[in-house]
Amino acid sequence: MNRRREEEYELYYWPEIQGRGEFIRLALEEAAVPYVDVARLPESEGGGAGAITRLLNGERGNSLPFAPPVLHAGAMWIAQTSLILETLGPRLGLAPADEAGRVMCQQLQLTIADLVAEVHDAHHPIAPSLYYEDQKDEARRRTASFLKERLPKFLRYFEGALGDKEWMVGSVLSYADLSMFQVLAGLEYAFPHAIRDAARLVALGERVTKRPNIAAYLGSKRRIPFNTKGIFRRYPELDLARR
Amino acid sequence: MNRRREEEYELYYWPEIQGRGEFIRLALEEAAVPYVDVARLPESEGGGAGAITRLLNGERGNSLPFAPPVLHAGAMWIAQTSLILETLGPRLGLAPADEAGRVMCQQLQLTIADLVAEVHDAHHPIAPSLYYEDQKDEARRRTASFLKERLPKFLRYFEGALGDKEWMVGSVLSYADLSMFQVLAGLEYAFPHAIRDAARLVALGERVTKRPNIAAYLGSKRRIPFNTKGIFRRYPELDLARR
Numbered sequence: 001m002n003r004r005r006e007e008e009y010e011l012y013y014w015p016e017i018q019g020r021g022e023f024i025r026l027a028l029e030e031a032a033v034p035y036v037d038v039a040r041l042p043e044s045e046g047g048g049a050g051a052i053t054r055l056l057n058g059e060r061g062n063s064l065p066f067a068p069p070v071l072h073a074g075a076m077w078i079a080q081t082s083l084i085l086e087t088l089g090p091r092l093g094l095a096p097a098d099e100a101g102r103v104m105c106q107q108l109q110l111t112i113a114d115l116v117a118e119v120h121d122a123h124h125p126i127a128p129s130l131y132y133e134d135q136k137d138e139a140r141r142r143t144a145s146f147l148k149e150r151l152p153k154f155l156r157y158f159e160g161a162l163g164d165k166e167w168m169v170g171s172v173l174s175y176a177d178l179s180m181f182q183v184l185a186g187l188e189y190a191f192p193h194a195i196r197d198a199a200r201l202v203a204l205g206e207r208v209t210k211r212p213n214i215a216a217y218l219g220s221k222r223r224i225p226f227n228t229k230g231i232f233r234r235y236p237e238l239d240l241a242r243r
Numbered sequence: 244m245n246r247r248r249e250e251e252y253e254l255y256y257w258p259e260i261q262g263r264g265e266f267i268r269l270a271l272e273e274a275a276v277p278y279v280d281v282a283r284l285p286e287s288e289g290g291g292a293g294a295i296t297r298l299l300n301g302e303r304g305n306s307l308p309f310a311p312p313v314l315h316a317g318a319m320w321i322a323q324t325s326l327i328l329e330t331l332g333p334r335l336g337l338a339p340a341d342e343a344g345r346v347m348c349q350q351l352q353l354t355i356a357d358l359v360a361e362v363h364d365a366h367h368p369i370a371p372s373l374y375y376e377d378q379k380d381e382a383r384r385r386t387a388s389f390l391k392e393r394l395p396k397f398l399r400y401f402e403g404a405l406g407d408k409e410w411m412v413g414s415v416l417s418y419a420d421l422s423m424f425q426v427l428a429g430l431e432y433a434f435p436h437a438i439r440d441a442a443r444l445v446a447l448g449e450r451v452t453k454r455p456n457i458a459a460y461l462g463s464k465r466r467i468p469f470n471t472k473g474i475f476r477r478y479p480e481l482d483l484a485r486r
Contacts, residue, residue, distance in 0.1 A: 066357075
């Protein structure tokens with residue numbers, strides 16, 4: 001028996017984008033636990049996008065996930081980004097110890113997930129199966145509304161939740177802080193002019209980038225650069241839609 | 244001290260629609276625990292939509308929710324539908340006892356939440372702040388894609404998760420079953436021709452309606468009828484978009 005191998009975490013997520021998988025990668029990297037980013041292995045070792053489609057097509061039997069990311073942890077196969085983080089949090093020392101704190105941490109994560117879904121739909125308002133080019137006019141309208149109404153509302157909420165504290169929940173770093181950093185980094189990439197009146201969140205993001213394990217990760221090849229295949233996309237015509 | 248009063252649950256949700264609040268109402272009704280549906284009280288008793296806006300505007304201090312539903316349970320204020328159910332589940336006897344079961348139950352609930360968000364955006368693809376009439380053409384395109392591609396994918400996933408079992412997770416009813424029923428009822432209202440190849444889910448929904456407490460609730464005035472202000476809306480021109 002190869003015990004170490006069994007205890008490893010396996011992440012299943014698309015290999016060419018940060019996407020929703022990045023929230024899981026950041027937690028595993030901060031905790032410095034060994035994990036396999038399965039689809040980023042060579043195809044000869046079972047990697048590539050085929051690893052994801054095989055999982056979605058039922059290779060693993062009953063517990064079919066609806067969509068990646070999926071984490072294989074011990075005997076469990078867990079889908080849904082927020083749920084993966086909620087389950088990993090206590091194991092990795094990235095969740096508050098008390099119930100009220102854990103609930104608040106997950107509440108923030110779920111609201112981050114809502115924001116991420118709206119960021120995606122800003123460039124794909126009609127259908128995920130259509131090219132961006134086939135829904136560009138609608139994307140411009142939706143992005144204008146997103147940048148004027150929705151994003152400021154989300155940022156006000158997160159600023160209020162952070163308040164004057166160093167971290168989002170309680171007095172220690174949690175997965176909600178890592179996820180908040182990721183969202184801010186994505187927004188900064190996609191909409192360079194959009195983050196306003198959120199100085200405390202920006203400072204939080206900077207604190208996260210200074211964590212030694214996160215700094216090492218961000219400087220490594222494991223961190224996939226933002227690109228226009230992911231959730232956060234830099235389309236200048238959309239960034240300008242707010243005017 | 245009025246101990247009973249303190250132990251009651253208070254639900255904060257818009258008083259004129261089922262919406263996301265309905266998932267919480269169904270769990271509380273099935274468990275037959277006393278709860279106050281705050282915004283459905285008369286305004287003279289602190290109810291009405293004003294109860295929600297006061298909460299969102301910060302009357303309760305730091306733990307501002309981003310959006311309703313919000314559940315006040317003991318000392319906790321919990322937002323996010325899935326998280327409310329996850330927290331209530333074990334207390335109401337509506338969640339599996341083992342960790343793998345609890346994780347699966349929440350995974351299903353989060354995927355139901357994703358489906359619900361897509362149902363909403365089918366009639367509001369451009370902006371929640373615009374009237375339906377101002378995004379009707381886009382709604383027709385998005386609904387066509389939703390009914391042809393997305394909904395069948397969700398239904399296949401849920402059918403697979405249910406399999407030949409009586410309930411979605413393990414061998415007893417959980418909040419995932421109540422939520423699945425609610426989604427099927429909403430789809431049946433909004434898109435009467437859309438549910439196909441989901442006979443096992445439909446049978447599950449019927450089993451839920453036969454639970455004595457659910458049957459009593461559905462026959463009561465507490466159950467708000469579906470209407471075209473909620474998430475599930477019957478717009479015949481959208482139902483026909485699939486053709």
